Amino acid sequence: MISFKKEENLSDWYLEVLTKADIFDYGPVKGTIIFKPYGYALWENIQKILDSLIKKEIGALNSYFPLFIPESYLKKEKEHLEGFSPEVAVVTYAGGEELQEKLIVRPTSETIMYAAFSKWIKSYRDLPLIVNQWCNVVRWEKRPFPFLRNTEFLWQEGHGVHATHEDSLETVFKALTVYLKVYQEYLGIFGFGGQKSESEKFAGALKTFTYEILMPDGKALQGCTSHDLGQNFSLPFEIRFQDKDMNLKYVWQNSWGFSTRSLGAIFMVHGDENGLILPPTIAPYQFVIIPIYDGRVDREIDDWAKKIMASLKEKNFSVFYDTSEETPGFKFNFWELKGAPFRIEIGKKELENKKLTLFRRDNKEKETLTLENLIDNYPRLEKNFIQNLFQRSKEFTLKNISEPSSYSEFKEIMETKRGFLRVFWCENEKCEAKIKEETKATTRCLPLEEKEEKGKCIYCGKEAKRRWLFAQAY
Amino acid sequence: MISFKKEENLSDWYLEVLTKADIFDYGPVKGTIIFKPYGYALWENIQKILDSLIKKEIGALNSYFPLFIPESYLKKEKEHLEGFSPEVAVVTYAGGEELQEKLIVRPTSETIMYAAFSKWIKSYRDLPLIVNQWCNVVRWEKRPFPFLRNTEFLWQEGHGVHATHEDSLETVFKALTVYLKVYQEYLGIFGFGGQKSESEKFAGALKTFTYEILMPDGKALQGCTSHDLGQNFSLPFEIRFQDKDMNLKYVWQNSWGFSTRSLGAIFMVHGDENGLILPPTIAPYQFVIIPIYDGRVDREIDDWAKKIMASLKEKNFSVFYDTSEETPGFKFNFWELKGAPFRIEIGKKELENKKLTLFRRDNKEKETLTLENLIDNYPRLEKNFIQNLFQRSKEFTLKNISEPSSYSEFKEIMETKRGFLRVFWCENEKCEAKIKEETKATTRCLPLEEKEEKGKCIYCGKEAKRRWLFAQAY
Numbered sequence: 001m002i003s004f005k006k007e008e009n010l011s012d013w014y015l016e017v018l019t020k021a022d023i024f025d026y027g028p029v030k031g032t033i034i035f036k037p038y039g040y041a042l043w044e045n046i047q048k049i050l051d052s053l054i055k056k057e058i059g060a061l062n063s064y065f066p067l068f069i070p071e072s073y074l075k076k077e078k079e080h081l082e083g084f085s086p087e088v089a090v091v092t093y094a095g096g097e098e099l100q101e102k103l104i105v106r107p108t109s110e111t112i113m114y115a116a117f118s119k120w121i122k123s124y125r126d127l128p129l130i131v132n133q134w135c136n137v138v139r140w141e142k143r144p145f146p147f148l149r150n151t152e153f154l155w156q157e158g159h160g161v162h163a164t165h166e167d168s169l170e171t172v173f174k175a176l177t178v179y180l181k182v183y184q185e186y187l188g189i190f191g192f193g194g195q196k197s198e199s200e201k202f203a204g205a206l207k208t209f210t211y212e213i214l215m216p217d218g219k220a221l222q223g224c225t226s227h228d229l230g231q232n233f234s235l236p237f238e239i240r241f242q243d244k245d246m247n248l249k250y251v252w253q254n255s256w257g258f259s260t261r262s263l264g265a266i267f268m269v270h271g272d273e274n275g276l277i278l279p280p281t282i283a284p285y286q287f288v289i290i291p292i293y294d295g296r297v298d299r300e301i302d303d304w305a306k307k308i309m310a311s312l313k314e315k316n317f318s319v320f321y322d323t324s325e326e327t328p329g330f331k332f333n334f335w336e337l338k339g340a341p342f343r344i345e346i347g348k349k350e351l352e353n354k355k356l357t358l359f360r361r362d363n364k365e366k367e368t369l370t371l372e373n374l375i376d377n378y379p380r381l382e383k384n385f386i387q388n389l390f391q392r393s394k395e396f397t398l399k400n401i402s403e404p405s406s407y408s409e410f411k412e413i414m415e416t417k418r419g420f421l422r423v424f425w426c427e428n429e430k431c432e433a434k435i436k437e438e439t440k441a442t443t444r445c446l447p448l449e450e451k452e453e454k455g456k457c458i459y460c461g462k463e464a465k466r467r468w469l470f471a472q473a474y
Numbered sequence: 475m476i477s478f479k480k481e482e483n484l485s486d487w488y489l490e491v492l493t494k495a496d497i498f499d500y501g502p503v504k505g506t507i508i509f510k511p512y513g514y515a516l517w518e519n520i521q522k523i524l525d526s527l528i529k530k531e532i533g534a535l536n537s538y539f540p541l542f543i544p545e546s547y548l549k550k551e552k553e554h555l556e557g558f559s560p561e562v563a564v565v566t567y568a569g570g571e572e573l574q575e576k577l578i579v580r581p582t583s584e585t586i587m588y589a590a591f592s593k594w595i596k597s598y599r600d601l602p603l604i605v606n607q608w609c610n611v612v613r614w615e616k617r618p619f620p621f622l623r624n625t626e627f628l629w630q631e632g633h634g635v636h637a638t639h640e641d642s643l644e645t646v647f648k649a650l651t652v653y654l655k656v657y658q659e660y661l662g663i664f665g666f667g668g669q670k671s672e673s674e675k676f677a678g679a680l681k682t683f684t685y686e687i688l689m690p691d692g693k694a695l696q697g698c699t700s701h702d703l704g705q706n707f708s709l710p711f712e713i714r715f716q717d718k719d720m721n722l723k724y725v726w727q728n729s730w731g732f733s734t735r736s737l738g739a740i741f742m743v744h745g746d747e748n749g750l751i752l753p754p755t756i757a758p759y760q761f762v763i764i765p766i767y768d769g770r771v772d773r774e775i776d777d778w779a780k781k782i783m784a785s786l787k788e789k790n791f792s793v794f795y796d797t798s799e800e801t802p803g804f805k806f807n808f809w810e811l812k813g814a815p816f817r818i819e820i821g822k823k824e825l826e827n828k829k830l831t832l833f834r835r836d837n838k839e840k841e842t843l844t845l846e847n848l849i850d851n852y853p854r855l856e857k858n859f860i861q862n863l864f865q866r867s868k869e870f871t872l873k874n875i876s877e878p879s880s881y882s883e884f885k886e887i888m889e890t891k892r893g894f895l896r897v898f899w900c901e902n903e904k905c906e907a908k909i910k911e912e913t914k915a916t917t918r919c920l921p922l923e924e925k926e927e928k929g930k931c932i933y934c935g936k937e938a939k940r941r942w943l944f945a946q947a948y
Contacts, residue, residue, distance in 0.1 A: 025590055027540035028547065029577060034590055037535035037605060044536060061511035062518060066501035067579075067610055067626050068563075073502065086570050089542075091579065094563035095614030103503060105541075105565065105579070116499055116508055131511060136541055136610065140569030152541050 001333050006271060010217040014268060015146070017275050021338045023267070024146055031144030031151030035260075038338065041284035042263055043154060047134065049186055049281065050156065050258060053178045058171060060132040060158050065112050067135075068103040073111040076236040080110065083203020087139040089151075105138040110204065110229075110255060113159050114237040121251065123242050124163055130171065132158040147264030148221065148474045155259035161251045163243065165230065168252035172228045175256035176209045179224040183211055186281045187262065188389030189269050190397050191223055192420075192469060194445030199429050202255075206230035212444040212469060214397040215268050218418025220444045220471035223265055226256035264474075269393050270362075276339025277361050279389060280382045285320040287312055288340040292328045292347030305346045308356060308371055315375055336361060341385060362388050401469075407458050410470075414439040420471050424455030424464035431459040441470045475807050480745060484691040488742060489620070491749050495812045497741070498620055505618030505625030509734075512812065515758035516737055517628060521608065523660055523755070524630065524732060527652045532645060534606040534632050539586050541609075542577040547585040550710040554584065557677020561613040563625075579612045584678065584703075584729060587633050588711040595725065597716050598637055604645065606632040621738030622695065622948045629733035635725045637717065639704065642726035646702045649730035650683045653698040660755045661736070662863030663687055663743050664871050665697055666894075666943060668919030673903050676729075680704035686918040686943060688871040689742050692892025694918045694945035697739055700730035738948075743867050744836075750813025751835050753863060754856045759794040761786055762814040766802045766821030779820045782830060782845055789849055810835060815859060836862050875943075881932050884944075888913040894945050898929035898938035905933040915944045 002020070004013040018024055023039035026032070035043065054060050068091060075081050084107045091103040106112065113131070121129060134156045141149045160171040176193060183189045191213035201208035205227035213221045233239070234250040243249050270277040280286045291298075291305045305321060312319045320340075322331050328345075335343055343359040350356050350368065357368045362385050374381075400419030404410040410421055421441065425431060435458075436442050446468050457464040476494070478487040492498055497513035500506070509517065528534050542565060549555050558581045565577040580586065587605070595603060608630045615623045634645040650667060657663045665687035675682035679701035687695045707713070708724040717723050744751040754760045765772075765779045779795060786793045794814075796805050802819070809817055817833040824830050824842070831842045836859050848855075874893030878884040884895055895915065899905060909932075910916050920942050931938040 025593070027542075028544050028586065028589065029540060029542045032540035032542065034540065035538035037537045040537045041535070043538075061515070063511045063514045064509035064517075064628065066503060066506035066508065067612065068501075068503045068506065070502050089565045089568035089577075091563045092566045094612075095616065096560050103563075112502065115502060119499070138541065138568075142569065154538065 001337060002273070002275060006216060006273060010215070010268070011145070013271070017271060017337065018146060018267060021276055023263075023276075026146075027152075029151065031141045031149075033146050033150055035154075038284055039263065042266070042278065042282050043260055045282035045284075046182070046186075046262065047156075050178070050182055051134070053181065054132050054156065054158060057178050058130060058132075058158065058160075058174045059128075060130040060160075062133060063131045064133050064135065065109050065116070067106055069106055069109075069112045071102040071104055073115055074104055076111060077204050077233055079232075080204035084108070084139075087141070089138045089140060106135075107137055107139045108255075108257070109133065109135075109137075109157055110159070110233055111237075114233050114239060114253070117161055117251075118237050118239045121161060121239055121241050124244055127161060127163045127241060127251065128167060128171070129161040130158065132156055145474070147267070148261055150260075153260050155257050157255060157257045160254045161234075161239065162253070163241065163249070163251065165252045168254050169228055172207075172209060172226050172254045172256070175226040175254070176211070176224075179211055179226070179256075179258055182258070183213070183223060183262070183265075184390060185386065186279065187266055188279050188386040188393065189213055189223070189265055190390055190394035192445060192447045194447040194450075194469065196225075196445055197427070197429075197432060197443040197468070199432055200443055202227045204229060204232050206232065210445050212420075212471070213265050213269065213393075214400055214420060214471070215265075215474065216396070218400060218472070219474055220420065220469075221261070221265055221268075221474045222444075223262060224256070224258045227254060229253040229255060270389055271339070274333070275337030277389065278339035278341055280341035280385055283318070283339065283341050285318050285340055287317055287319045287342045287344055288335045289319065289321045289344045289346060290328055290331045290335070291323070292345055294348070298348075301346055301348070301351050304351050304354075308344065308346065311371055311375070317378075332359075342381075360385065404458065410435075410441075410458055411439050414441050414472065418472055420444070420469045422467050422469055423458040424453075424466070425468045425470075426457035426460055426462045426464045427466075428457070428460070428462075431457055435459055435470065440472045442473055444469045444471050444473065475811060476747070476749060480690060480747060484689070484742070485619070487745070491745060491811065492620060492741060495750055497750075500620075501626075503625065505615045505623075507620050507624055509628075512758055513737070516740070516752070516756050517734055519756035519758075520656070520660075520736065521630075524652070524656055525608070527655065528606050528630065528632060528649075531652050532604060532606075532632065532634075532648045533602075534604040534634075536607060537605045538607050538609065539583050539590070541580055543580055543583075543586045545576040545578055547589055548578055550585060551678050551707055553706075554678035558582070558613075561615070563612045563614060580609075581611055581613045582729075582731070583607065583609075583611075583631055584633070584707055585711075588707050588713060588727070591635055591725075592711050592713045595635065595713055595715050598718055601635060601637045601715060601725065602641060602645070603635040604632065606630055619948070621741070622735055624734075627734050629731050631729060631731045634728045635713065636727070637715065637723070637725065639726045642728050643702055646681075646683060646700050646728045646730070649700040649728070650685070650698075653685055653700070653730075653732055656732070657685055657687070657697060657736070657739075658864060659860065661740055661753050662860040662867065663697070663739055664864055664868035666919060666921045668921040668924075668943065670699075670919055671901070671903075671906060671917040671942070673906055674917055676701045678703060678706050680706065684919050686894075686945070687739050687743065687867075688874055688894060688945070689739075689948065690870070692874060692946070693948055694894065694943075695735070695739055695742075695948045696918075697736060698730070698732045701728055703727040703729060744863055745813070748807070749811030751863065752813035752815055754815035754859055757792070757813065757815050759792050759814055761791055761793045761816045761818055762809045763793065763795045763818045763820060764802055764805045764809070765795075765797070766819055768822070772822075775820055775822070775825050778825050778828075782818065782820065785845055785849070791852075806833075816855075834859065878932065884909075884915075884932055885913050888915050888946065892946055894918070894943045896941050896943055897932040898927075898940070899942045899944075900931035900934055900936045900938045901940075902931070902934070902936075905931055909933055909944065914946045916947055918943045918945050918947065
């Protein structure tokens with residue numbers, strides 16, 4: 001059913017499976033995609049989970065800021081401008097007239113939000129101000145790839161404003177923690193939380209934190225980011241507050257985002273030779289029911305299947321009952337390709353025993369049990385499913401971390417199996433640039449758990465204190 | 475606290491109240507607004523209600539199509555192009571280069587969706603296809619006004635594709651019915667469901683249906699629209715399917731939208747001399763708890779208030795406990811201005827009797843009751859609140875429908891009190907255009923409940939069959 005092998009040709013496998021699974025279609029403008037209903041439902045379900053965590057754990061309130069940013073706003077923070085200028089889309093006329101000032105279609109909303117914050121914030125009583133928005137953003141991509149690099153993508157961007165750097169850093173880490181929780185506990189994806197290097201951090205940030213995930217082809221994917229903006233924006237945007245001591249101070253800020261890129265990670269990391277494997281936490285249908293007839297429709301089997309569907313729906317499970325005219329075998333393949341986490345088979349035997357046969361997409365195991373049993377056991381079953389996915393992606397990642405002892409070994413690995421390289425780096429940007437030039441590998445992050453040690457830079461041999469993860473990246 | 479009177483100066487009252495209530499702020503680009511958290515929460519809550527109805531009652535699946543539409547797409551349907559050309563925003567360069575084809579920032583998504591549908595739909599088995607998306611759209615406004623006419627607004631747009639005109643019309647009316655339900659049963663807003671005239675219908679539709687709401691200044695607001703597109707788009711976009719009889723046929727289509735304009739209707743219709751009145755079905759906080767101290771903080775009152783908050787939150791109510799340093803009187807005014815539907819006052823007396831005092835924002839009545847009583851009665855209370863709002867807006871509207879017997883009387887009403895004018899019109903566009911030119915009144919709709927009668931056109935005196943509603947419009 002799938003012509004490409006995941007291990008041999010990841011990108012062709014990916015495009016074939018996503019197309020056949022009805023996840024997306026290409027938009028007419030290069031680099032844009034259409035999220036078809038079966039693909040969009042995944043994002044809707046991630047939104048529900050993440051939105052609730054953002055509100056509860058970070059205390060952010062949702063809001064909505066305009067799509068169009070005056071060009072002059074982008075120019076206020078120099079690094080930010082330099083970082084985003086090459087990839088913005090620009091509106092030059094509207095309402096039948098040429099515009100006096102060009103409008104940037106938001107690539108991110110720091111500048112438009114912070115111009116408003118400077119009006120809203122006057123006193124320490126107005127802090128912290130933590131807002132979030134779910135929206136579309138546009139960044140022109142030279143080499144687009146569905147979900148991983150799209151010209152337009154969907155995300156949430158959270159923005160915290162605080163009285164002190166310490167308070168702001170707390171929000172930076174709360175956001176990172178929420179993102180790690182989503183990846184690990186809801187999506188079953190292993191990765192490394194860590195800090196970006198100076199050259200890889202967000203344009204305008206003091207520090208950027210990330211979750212770096214290893215893809216099956218040995219390239220890394222940045223899964224999210226959380227930025228400590230320090231006072232880099234509050235100074236040019238003049239966001240000040242009167243503190244309790246009556247002094248006028250500049251605020252400390254942070255921003256953090258999680259995008260539809262995460263869907264690409266799910267597809268790539270979990271998929272197998274039969275197609276997608278969708279975590280039941282976010283699958284459009286947790287259960288797909290397939291009736292098994294000897295020949296034509298058996299009314300009793302159909303009734304039993306419908307009863308099971310109704311009972312599951314009553315418990316708020318999302319269920320699809322596949323009554324199409326295809327054979328059971330066809331349906332099995334079809335829903336395996338689409339990644340349905342749990343398949344319920346109902347045939348003569350199941351009807352006789354008033355049971356159902358449950359097929360798990362992650363380990364392909366089947367068991368026959370009662371409906372009551374399934375409902376009672378579901379929380380454990382779902383948890384086990386996610387843990388199984390997580391364990392697999394963790395094993396794969398750990399197996400693909402190398403610790404080369406020389407730069408020639410480093411180069412050789414990058415030319416062959418790739419993966420993460422854990423090496424000492426002197427933190428000099430020149431070495432980083434040379435390594436990138438010669439091997440296409442960039443610093444992915446300094447993992448949070450890395451401690452200071454004594455070592456020598458893999459490139460220049462000079463003194464180095466910490467081991468960084470390098471990889472080629474999406 | 476509010477300087478303008480709603481009855482005397484509606485637009486100044488509106489802008490003052492919305493600003494003081496922290497609903498919105500102006501964006502930097504003319505006609506754009508920032509939805510502040512207290513304003514955005516209203517839209518979030520409407521989304522929850524409407525999204526669930528759209529899925530259940532209309533059977534639509536959510537999806538997401540790109541923001542940018544190639545200019546050539548817009549040109550495929552002539553009326554559609556003519557209708558939208560004057561108000562589109564255009565991207566002419568991106569990624570540092572001038573684009574070969576200009577990109578339209580979507581004013582609505584018929585063209586980009588239908589180009590995709592023509593690829594997706596092949597057989598009668600692919601029908602119906604009903605998709606919906608929640609997104610931002612841009613329509614350049616010459617005379618913007620917050621929420622009612624914004625250059626960028628948020629909405630959902632649903633699009634149905636069917637094998638027959640009959641099936642498509644069913645979806646048109648299902649959508650209209652859902653919108654009426656939201657306005658009437660969740661927002662407490664009276665209006666008229668009806669059909670638009672030929673000149674007022676959507677650019678590209680066969681017929682457009684709407685819900686027309688009377689604002690306090692006697693002008694009408696179009697609250698939503700549902701369009702029968704016939705085959706106007708399926709022909710140029712070549713959306714065809716092979717029917718059961720093996721013949722290739724063009725599909726029948728519909729589209730329908732509900733936007734953040736509805737928030738403007740809520741503010742205008744329900745507000746009073748003390749500020750906003752927000753329906754408890756969508757208010758950011760259903761309950762605001764205000765502790766009443768004689769002088770300084772009373773620990774026991776505070777404990778009792780916190781206990782009430784916790785109990786309400788446990789029952790999934792949204793609650794805000796106002797512990798700021800202001801006086802109770804200040805807080806009462808503040809939350810009345812912000813439209814909090816239910817205020818809970820906790821003072822000495824309430825503490826002694828283990829009760830609470832409940833203030834209803836709609837009728838300003840107070841009663842003292844137990845927490846258990848409040849929780850048990852809440853569904854009835856909320857229903858009564860909405861019905862009360864609905865009744866008020868219905869009475870106001872019915873009081874402001876005139877049935878002038880001559881065109882001079884028509885003109886006089888339009889120069890003085892305005893409101894809806896229910897009159898016979900011959901359905902000739904020339905009369906409609908003349909009336910608009912001379913009185914600024916347009917046909918708002920032919921109400922669904924109007925039956926055929928014998929009459930004479932209010933303008934030309936020729937034979938007319940049906941009574942239309944005319945009004946000046948937002």
